[in-house]
Structures are given as structure tokens and as C-alpha cells.
Amino acid sequence: MSLTVALLSIAALLGAAGLAIALARSVEATRIIYGLCFGFSLILFVAAVVPRGAAALTAALPLGLPWIGAHFRMDVLSAFFLAIVNLGGAAASLYAIGYGAHEKHPSRILPFFPAFLAGMNLVLLADDAFSFLVAWEFMSLSSWALVMAHHHDAENRRAGFIYLLMASFGTLALLMAFGLLAGSVGGYSFADIRDAAHGPSWKSGLVLALVLLGAGSKAGLVPLHIWLPLAHPAAPSHVSALMSGVMTKVAIYGFIRIVFDLLGPPEFWWSMPTLTLGAITAMLGILSATIQSDLKKLLAYSTIENIGIIFVALGLALAFKANGMALPAALAFTAALFHVFNHSLFKSLLFFGAGAVQGATGERDIERLGGLIHSMPRTAFVFLGACLAISALPPLNGFVSEWLVFQAVLLSPSLPQWSLKLLVPAVGVALALSAALCAGCFVRAYGVAFLGRARSIAAKDARETDPWSLSAMSGLLALCLLAGLFPSYMIDTITPAAKLFVGGHVPTQGDIPWMSIVPIAESRSSYNGLLVFVFIIFSASVAALIVRRFGSKAIRRGPAWDCGYPDPSPATQYTGSSFAQPIRRTLGNVAFVARDHLDMPPPGDTRPARFGIEVHDRVWDGIYTPILRGVEFCADQLNRMNYLTIQEYLGLVFIALVGLLLVIAIWP
Amino acid sequence: MGTLAFDVAHLFAGGLVLISFMLLYQDRMTGLINIFALHAVVLSLSVAWQAYVQHSPHLFLTAAIAIIFKATIIPLSLQRIMVRLRIHRDIEVVGGVGVTMLLGICLVALSLVVILPATAAADPLAREDVAFALSVVLLGLLMMVTRRNAISQVIGFMSLENGLILAATGAKGMPLVVEISVAFSVLIAFIVIGIFLFRIRERFDTVDVQELDRVRGGGR
Structure with a gap:
């Protein structure tokens, strides 16, 4: 039932895309289309979270390849990610009802937005390699069209081009991964791939490498992350929120689906590239974010950092699962999925905030903002909440998932392999450093953009954003707080997926009194978000009361102390x-x-x-520049192939054909 | 009946390969077209025999298409084109007949090596037919590669199509649609290439494709 509803809603989203083309000239098109998207996303969300039996739902539709059709399946993992995608989709649609009104050319965005949502949902439901890849490509292309919405800007065109290249490269890697998984029999449905036993061989290692490339290029794993900081600022803010908060999660879903589900039992060394890449991604992402002054670029780099954290958690889950340690594996897996959920909430919220700031001031550069807390108090409040959440401060949700990741890291001494015993603590140190840098990064972003005095006239004249956007942002902030206060509910929601994919589960948290969470054992560690919250509220109120009671009674506003320099220019600010x-x-x-x-x-x-x-981009200089040079060299060499006679062209075809036949003859 | 059916089919298919070799070394234009007509006749006999053996009367239609279009109309039209272009007495320089023939023999060997092990489970008639058909296709391609004259290239292309039809009729149960489409594609190719021949002739006074390259003047 849920699956049918979900598929029908996806079809309806595609219909909305068609409707957007029909309504291109209408004034009301923005509200209608985003309203429809909001409604269908909510339906899909409900279909994902409504309780179902333990068995996965399946459906086969006579679409796509003849005789094979398209298979769809909804299990606990798809349902979890479906909920995330549609929560983000609903929030983005709600936000866009207000934000989209400023759009100069809505017809460049409206048809692709529902299509993008539909594509992401289809990836999560696909149950054969063909449908998966088609949906994946559909998602990539529709998001590319959204990145290219403001294509008059040369910068945006470059972003779109690089995004398209990286997306097609990723799809190619996934295509080859599925080819290897299906083997020579060519069973491309996921059920066939699961049934075909994959013993430990060079093939599974190659599939892992290809999936890291394919899903990593979509998720933003270093060194495949280069498109994120270009494409996210180029797209309209509600789209960047979707791409950053939600689409990267679809890539993580692809990674989990293939590596944890289809590839069979893992080997311990699979975790090592995942852990190493994750740690490098986290460090490099947050360092790049810290030195960025473009607000949306900063957020894009911070997404890269969070992807790194998620991949570290998944790598840990692989390491523990390969060694048959079910409980730690489930802990790491739960932490990864929890962080996926959290990041989708606060990253969408941050992008919405950046969009609101951009809408109000026309600026993305934080060096030209400042003092927005006076002119946009509500936006400033929700943005502050999201900054606290992403900086992993209790009692918000970011803390819980990162804490769970560190709990899993702390279990690493029980791993039997020495290589992992040495690697995991190093990765843990990198994570700790990046968590600290993340807090610093967001102190900087918030402090420079919202506090102090306005650095430009645009920032001074900013107006509060519209109620639609504010309601979307407030809703997400409320969810961040709820997920931080009652993490036991989230952990118990993830438990069935952990049971299915890593064979174990953390103890049920719902029964523990006082809403505490105890992931391993009471003697080891426990956390109670509600208690921390109550303590913070209580101590803050008491402190405020005492200051008011015994300190100065009257509030007065005076000029900020200027260290004795009587220069009133806001350029003297930090x-x-x-x-x-x-x-x-x-x-x-x-x-x-x-x-x-x-x-x-x-x-x-x-x-x-x-x-x-x-500042140099080491990844770009070290990897992409040589590749570009190589491509240029090959293109130059192949250029002379443009001027062959017809016989020579035929001869090339002939030689290729004979060569292939020879290969068959020699190597049957 | 079993061995007779096999032997006769084998005879026709082998004959087709032999005629492909004749096409390969024939350097007179008129002779080339006549041999192509013979190629088509043998093809239609082979198809007709397959129709008789497989009890599939629709294959007779294919045989008729082959004999009417490929063995009659196309050679006649090509002769007329050549007369109009005044190249019917031309002799094309076919460089290294011996080498070409040796290459052709290697190709036939290659196609046997490839097809026979791959189709071990199939019925022997179809196996042999497919192996010969692949040889005919490869020989046709070889002819297109080695010739410079546009008409020889057209003929090479059509002998290649003949090989495809041989393969299609050798296997049982191929629907008629395929054959008709193949026949039509050949016809269309012929028309298009015929028109192009006149165009080339009008512009450059020759149908030697090397002249075309000189006009285009690539960066060679």
C-alpha cells in the first residue's frame, strides 16, 4: 500500500513538472507548483513513516526495458531515506513558496524542481540496476538544469559544466560496478545480485572502489568534491538546500545499498579506504569552509565535512561487521544514519537562511554583511539554532549523532586487526579536530554575517524575510531540537535497518527512563538531551535573573567600545x-x-x-590539472583522425571488428 | 533428406563465399557488376533452399526480393549509371591481389574459429550458415576498405548485406519484417549512393573517392 502510494505520488510529481511547463506564463505558477510539491512530498513522507510489516514491499511495473520492466522495493532503509528526502523536499517547497516569488525567470526552475524530487525518490525505490541508474541519471540531469537556471553568469555555466562532468563520471563508475555485480549471467535485478554469492575476490574490491567513486562523486567525497562548492552557490537557495541536504544523502543511500546489501559479507580492509577518505574529506572540507567568505560556498564545504563524518561512521560499521562484532557495527551504522538525518535538517535550514540573507541583501559574501540580527531577527534566530546544531552542541541533534560516532570510535581497540587499531584512533583524532574547527567555522560565519555592524548599505537596509520561508526554517529548527531532545526515538527508528544490514542492533532506547540514551552499557556512557536542555534553560534563567536582580537594573544601549580609536567606520570591525x-x-x-x-x-x-x-587548491592542482592536460594532449593527438579518407575510416572499423573477433577467438 | 538438406545449403553458402572472393579481385567494372548479380542469384537460391527445408514459405518472398532487386534491378541500374558516367570500360587498379586474397582467406578462417565454438549447441545447418555469413560480411568489408572506386564500394556494401541476409535466413524463425527492412535498406542505400555518384560526377568529373579527399584538402 505504502509503495503504491509512493509510486503514485512520484508520478504526480512528474505530472507537476509537466503542469509547470503548461503554466509557464501564469503568475500563480510558482505558488501552485511549489504547493503541489509540498503536498506530494508530505504524502510520500507519510507513506514512508507509516508503520508497515517487517517484510519489504515490492512492485514491478512494465516500464523501461521490454521483458524486464522496472522493479521497485521499499524496505526499512529505503523508507528511512524516503522520509529524509521528502522531509527536505517538503521544507524546500514550503520555503520556495515565499522565496521563489523573487525569481525573475520561474519557468527555468519550476519544471525541474518536481522532476528533481521525483528522481531522488525513484533512486530510493529502485530494485534493479537499470531503474536505479536511470533514476540516478534523471536526478543528476534535473539538478543540473536547476544549477543552470541562472546561466547568464559565466561562473554558473562553468559550475554546471563541472557538475555535469562529475555526475556522468559517477554514473559511469556505478554502471561498471553494477556490471561487475551482475556478472556474466546478467542478472540486473537487486534480488538476483543478492542471490549470487560474492565470495571474497578482486571483484568485490573493484566494486567497492567503483562505488566509492560513483557514490562519492555525488556525495562530495574528496577528491571528487570539486563540484559542490561551485554548484551550490550557482543554484537557487531552495535547490542548493535540496542538493546539499538531501541529494548527497541519496548518494549515501546508494553506497549503503551496494556495499552493505548487494556486495555480500564485507572484508575488514574495505573499511580502510572508506575511513581514510572520510577523515580526509572531513578535515579538508571544514578547513576549506573556515577560509571561505562566500556564505553558500562555506555551507557547501561544510556539507563535504559532514559527508566525511558519515563515511567514517560507515567505514567503522564495515570494520565491525567484517569482524562479526554486531553491536559496535550497529552503533556505527546507527550513528551514520542518524547523522544523515540530522545533516539533512540543519544543512537545509542553513541554506534557507543563506537564501533569506541573499534575498534580503543581494549579498553572499559575509565580508559585506554584518548586523543582520537587528534587521532580520527571526532569520538570525533560526540560523543561530542551525549553527549550534551543526557545531554539535548539546542539546541539539548534531551533538547526538557525532557523539555516537565517537562512541563507535572508542570501541576500536577491540578490533583484532592492528592496521585498524592504529587507523581508527587517527581517524577519530581527525574527526575531533574537524568537529572543533566546525564550531569555529560557524562562530565565524554567524558572527561576521549577523553580529556587529552592517558592512554595506545592502546589509543595513535588509528586511525580514517572508513568512513562508520563516515557517519552513522554524519547522526544521523545531525538528532539530526534537531530535536532540528525544534521540531515543530516532535510534529506535533506525534499529530495524541496522538489524537488516549489519546483523545487530543497539539496545532499545525507548524503555530507558528519563529519555536517556545508553548505546552500549550504562557503565560506559549515556546521554540525556532533555536533562541538558533543562539544565541549560534553568541555569541561563537563573543567571539572567541574578544579573537583573543584583546587577544594573536598567537596560541601556550605548555605542560599542572602540578601543579608543574614534573611527566609526564598520570596516574597522573584525x-x-x-x-x-x-x-x-x-x-x-x-x-x-x-x-x-x-x-x-x-x-x-x-x-x-x-x-x-x-591560497591554492591542492586537489585541483594535483589531480584535475594533470587530468585536464592529459585529455587535451589526447584530443590533440586524435585531432588528425578528423582528416582520414573514407577507406581509412572503413579500415578503422574493419580493424576494430577483426580485432574484437580475434579477442573472442583467442580468449573464449 | 537430412544430409541432402545440409549438403545443398552448405554448397550454396560456400558458393557465396567463393563469389565474394571473386568480387575481391575483379578489377573490371562490368565484370564486377556481373559477379555481384551472380552473388545475389546464389543468395536467392540459398534462401529458397532454406525456405524449402524449413517449410517456411515466407522465405520464398525473400528469395524473390533478392533475385528481383539484387540480381536484376540493381545490377542493371548500376550498368546504366556506368554507361552514363562513361566509366563502364574502366579498369580499377586493385593493388596487391595476392595480399588481398590471403587476407580474405585469413578472415574466413577467423570467422570459422569464432563461430564454430560459440555455436556448439546450435543445429549444424545454422552453424555453418552463420560461419559462412560472417565470412561474406567480412569479405564485403574488406572489399570496401581496399577499393577506391565508389561503385566498387557500393557493391562491397551490398555483398555485405547479402551476408547479413544469409545469416538471417540460416537461423530458423526469423520474422519477415527483418528481411523486408534489410532489402529496403539496401535499395535505399543504392538510391542514395547513386544520387551521390551523379553529384560527385557533376562537381568533380570523377567518382574516384581520392579526388574527393583532394578537394576537401584535409590536414594530412
């Missing part, structure tokens, strides 16, 4: 780059070869002194 300077000097010289250049004229020279920062 800037984002000055905030980032310590990090840039200590860690950035390794990560980005960052250098400061000071050009101080000698006394008597009237030219101004200049201070410049030089």
Missing part, C-alpha cells in the same frame, strides 16, 4: 578573513599552501601598503 587567519596560518599552509603577502612601501614612498592572501 572581519571573516581576520577570524580565519590563525587557522589559515597554522593548518592552511599545509592544506592549501596558503601564504600571506605583505607589500610595505619604504618610508617616503606614497603608495599604499598591501596585504594579500594566496
Whole structure:
């Protein structure tokens, strides 16, 4: 029943895409289409969370390849991700009802937005490689169209091009992975792949590498992350929220589905590339975020960091599962899925906030913002909440999932392999560092953009955003708080998926009194978000009361103390780059070869002194530039193939044919 | 009946391969077209025999298409084109007949090596037919590669199509639609290429495709 409803709603979303084309000239199209998207997303969400039996639901539709058709299946994992996707989709649609009204060319976005939602939902429900890849490509292409919505900007066109390249590369890797999984028999339905026993062989290692490439390029795993910081600022904010908060999660779903489900029992070394890449991704992501001054780029890099955390948790789950340690594996798996859920909430919220700021001021550069807490108090409040959540501060939800990841890291000494015993603590250190840097990064983002005084006229004249956007943001913030206060409910929701994919489950949390969570044993660790919340509220109120009672009774506003410099210009404030300077000097010289250049004229020279920062992208310089050069070289070499005679072309075909026949003859 | 059916089918298919070899070394234009007509006749006999053996009367239609279009109309039209272009007395320089023939023999060997093990389970008649058909296809392709004259290339292409039809009729139960479409594709190819021949002739006074390359003047 749920599956039927879900499929019908997806069809309805596709219908909405068609309707958007029909309504292209209508003024009301924005409200109608986003309203429809909101409604269908909610239906899909309900279909995903409504209680079902333990068995997976399946359906086969006569679509796609003749005689094979398209298979769909909804199990606990699909349902969990379906809920995340549609929660994000509903929030983005609600936000867009208000935000989309400012759009100059809504007809460039409206048809693709429902199609994008439908594509993501289809990926989660697909039960054969063909439908999966078609849905995956559909998702990529519709999101590409959304990135290209403002294509008059050359920067956006470049972003769209790089995104398209990375997306097709990822699909190619997944295609080859499925080819290897299906084997020579060619059973492309997931049921066939599951049944075909995959013994430990070079093949499963190759599939793992291909899936890391394919899903990693979509999720934003370093070094395949380059498209995120380009594409997210290019897309309209509700779309960037979807791409960052939700689509990367669909990629994680693909990784889990293939590696935990289809590939058979894991081997311990599978976890090592996953852990290493995850840790590098987390570190590099947050370091890049810390030195960014474009708000949406900063958020995109922070997404990369969170993807790293999720991959570390999944790597841990693989390591524990391969060693038959069901409880730690379930803990790591639960932590990964919990963080997937949390990140989808607060990252969508942050992008909505960035969109609201951009809508109100026309600025994305935090160096030109400031003081927005006065002009946009409500947006500032929800953005602050999201910053606290993503910085993993209790009692919000980000803390719980990161805490669970660290609980899993702390169990690593019981792993039998020495390589993992040494690797996991190192990864844990990287995670701890990136969590701390993340807090610093968001202090900087919030402090520079919302506090202080306005650095530009646009920031000074900002107006509060519309109620639709505010309601979407407040709803997400409420969910962040709820998931932080009652994590036991979320953990128990994930438990069936953990049971299915890693063969174990953390103890049921719902029965524990006072809403505590005890992932392993009471003697080891426990956490109670509600208690922390009550304590914070209580102590803060008492402190406020005492200050009011015994301190100065009257509130007065005076000029900020200016350290004795009577310069009223807002340019004298602490800037984002000055905030980032310590990090840039200590860690950035390794990560980005960052250098400061000071050009101080000698006394008597009237030219101004200049201070410049030089930052390199090591991934781009080290990996993509050589690849580009190689492609250019090959293209130059192949260029002369343009001028062959017809016989020579025929001869090429002929030689290729004979060569292939020879291969068959020699190697049957 | 079993061995007779096999032997006769074998005879026709082998004959088709032999005629492909004749096409390969024939350098006179008129002779080439006559041999192509013979190729089509043998093909239609082979198809007709398959129709008789497999009791599938629709294959007779294919045989008729082959004999009417490929053995009659197309050679006649090509002769007329050549007369109009005044190249019917031309002799094309076929470089290295010996080498070409040796290559052709290697191709036949290759197709036998590829097909026979791959179709071990199939019925022997179909196996042999498919092996020969692949040889005919490869020989046709070889002819297109080695010839410079546009008409020889057209004939090479059509002998390749003949090989495809041989393969299609050798296997039982191929629906008629395929044969008709194949026949029509050949016809269309012929018409299109015929028109192009006149175009080329009008522009450049020759149908030697090397002249075309000189006109295009690539960066060679």
C-alpha cells in the first residue's frame, strides 16, 4: 500500500513538472507548483513513516526495458531515506513558496524542481540496476538544469559544466560496478545480485572502489568534491538546500545499498579506504569552509565535512561487521544514519537562511554583511539554532549523532586487526579536530554575517524575510531540537535497518527512563538531551535573573567600545578573513599552501601598503590539472583522425571488428 | 533428406563465399557488376533452399526480393549509371591481389574459429550458415576498405548485406519484417549512393573517392 502510494505520488510529481511547463506564463505558477510539491512530498513522507510489516514491499511495473520492466522495493532503509528526502523536499517547497516569488525567470526552475524530487525518490525505490541508474541519471540531469537556471553568469555555466562532468563520471563508475555485480549471467535485478554469492575476490574490491567513486562523486567525497562548492552557490537557495541536504544523502543511500546489501559479507580492509577518505574529506572540507567568505560556498564545504563524518561512521560499521562484532557495527551504522538525518535538517535550514540573507541583501559574501540580527531577527534566530546544531552542541541533534560516532570510535581497540587499531584512533583524532574547527567555522560565519555592524548599505537596509520561508526554517529548527531532545526515538527508528544490514542492533532506547540514551552499557556512557536542555534553560534563567536582580537594573544601549580609536567606520570591525587567519596560518599552509603577502612601501614612498592572501587548491592542482592536460594532449593527438579518407575510416572499423573477433577467438 | 538438406545449403553458402572472393579481385567494372548479380542469384537460391527445408514459405518472398532487386534491378541500374558516367570500360587498379586474397582467406578462417565454438549447441545447418555469413560480411568489408572506386564500394556494401541476409535466413524463425527492412535498406542505400555518384560526377568529373579527399584538402 505504502509503495503504491509512493509510486503514485512520484508520478504526480512528474505530472507537476509537466503542469509547470503548461503554466509557464501564469503568475500563480510558482505558488501552485511549489504547493503541489509540498503536498506530494508530505504524502510520500507519510507513506514512508507509516508503520508497515517487517517484510519489504515490492512492485514491478512494465516500464523501461521490454521483458524486464522496472522493479521497485521499499524496505526499512529505503523508507528511512524516503522520509529524509521528502522531509527536505517538503521544507524546500514550503520555503520556495515565499522565496521563489523573487525569481525573475520561474519557468527555468519550476519544471525541474518536481522532476528533481521525483528522481531522488525513484533512486530510493529502485530494485534493479537499470531503474536505479536511470533514476540516478534523471536526478543528476534535473539538478543540473536547476544549477543552470541562472546561466547568464559565466561562473554558473562553468559550475554546471563541472557538475555535469562529475555526475556522468559517477554514473559511469556505478554502471561498471553494477556490471561487475551482475556478472556474466546478467542478472540486473537487486534480488538476483543478492542471490549470487560474492565470495571474497578482486571483484568485490573493484566494486567497492567503483562505488566509492560513483557514490562519492555525488556525495562530495574528496577528491571528487570539486563540484559542490561551485554548484551550490550557482543554484537557487531552495535547490542548493535540496542538493546539499538531501541529494548527497541519496548518494549515501546508494553506497549503503551496494556495499552493505548487494556486495555480500564485507572484508575488514574495505573499511580502510572508506575511513581514510572520510577523515580526509572531513578535515579538508571544514578547513576549506573556515577560509571561505562566500556564505553558500562555506555551507557547501561544510556539507563535504559532514559527508566525511558519515563515511567514517560507515567505514567503522564495515570494520565491525567484517569482524562479526554486531553491536559496535550497529552503533556505527546507527550513528551514520542518524547523522544523515540530522545533516539533512540543519544543512537545509542553513541554506534557507543563506537564501533569506541573499534575498534580503543581494549579498553572499559575509565580508559585506554584518548586523543582520537587528534587521532580520527571526532569520538570525533560526540560523543561530542551525549553527549550534551543526557545531554539535548539546542539546541539539548534531551533538547526538557525532557523539555516537565517537562512541563507535572508542570501541576500536577491540578490533583484532592492528592496521585498524592504529587507523581508527587517527581517524577519530581527525574527526575531533574537524568537529572543533566546525564550531569555529560557524562562530565565524554567524558572527561576521549577523553580529556587529552592517558592512554595506545592502546589509543595513535588509528586511525580514517572508513568512513562508520563516515557517519552513522554524519547522526544521523545531525538528532539530526534537531530535536532540528525544534521540531515543530516532535510534529506535533506525534499529530495524541496522538489524537488516549489519546483523545487530543497539539496545532499545525507548524503555530507558528519563529519555536517556545508553548505546552500549550504562557503565560506559549515556546521554540525556532533555536533562541538558533543562539544565541549560534553568541555569541561563537563573543567571539572567541574578544579573537583573543584583546587577544594573536598567537596560541601556550605548555605542560599542572602540578601543579608543574614534573611527566609526564598520570596516574597522573584525572581519571573516581576520577570524580565519590563525587557522589559515597554522593548518592552511599545509592544506592549501596558503601564504600571506605583505607589500610595505619604504618610508617616503606614497603608495599604499598591501596585504594579500594566496591560497591554492591542492586537489585541483594535483589531480584535475594533470587530468585536464592529459585529455587535451589526447584530443590533440586524435585531432588528425578528423582528416582520414573514407577507406581509412572503413579500415578503422574493419580493424576494430577483426580485432574484437580475434579477442573472442583467442580468449573464449 | 537430412544430409541432402545440409549438403545443398552448405554448397550454396560456400558458393557465396567463393563469389565474394571473386568480387575481391575483379578489377573490371562490368565484370564486377556481373559477379555481384551472380552473388545475389546464389543468395536467392540459398534462401529458397532454406525456405524449402524449413517449410517456411515466407522465405520464398525473400528469395524473390533478392533475385528481383539484387540480381536484376540493381545490377542493371548500376550498368546504366556506368554507361552514363562513361566509366563502364574502366579498369580499377586493385593493388596487391595476392595480399588481398590471403587476407580474405585469413578472415574466413577467423570467422570459422569464432563461430564454430560459440555455436556448439546450435543445429549444424545454422552453424555453418552463420560461419559462412560472417565470412561474406567480412569479405564485403574488406572489399570496401581496399577499393577506391565508389561503385566498387557500393557493391562491397551490398555483398555485405547479402551476408547479413544469409545469416538471417540460416537461423530458423526469423520474422519477415527483418528481411523486408534489410532489402529496403539496401535499395535505399543504392538510391542514395547513386544520387551521390551523379553529384560527385557533376562537381568533380570523377567518382574516384581520392579526388574527393583532394578537394576537401584535409590536414594530412
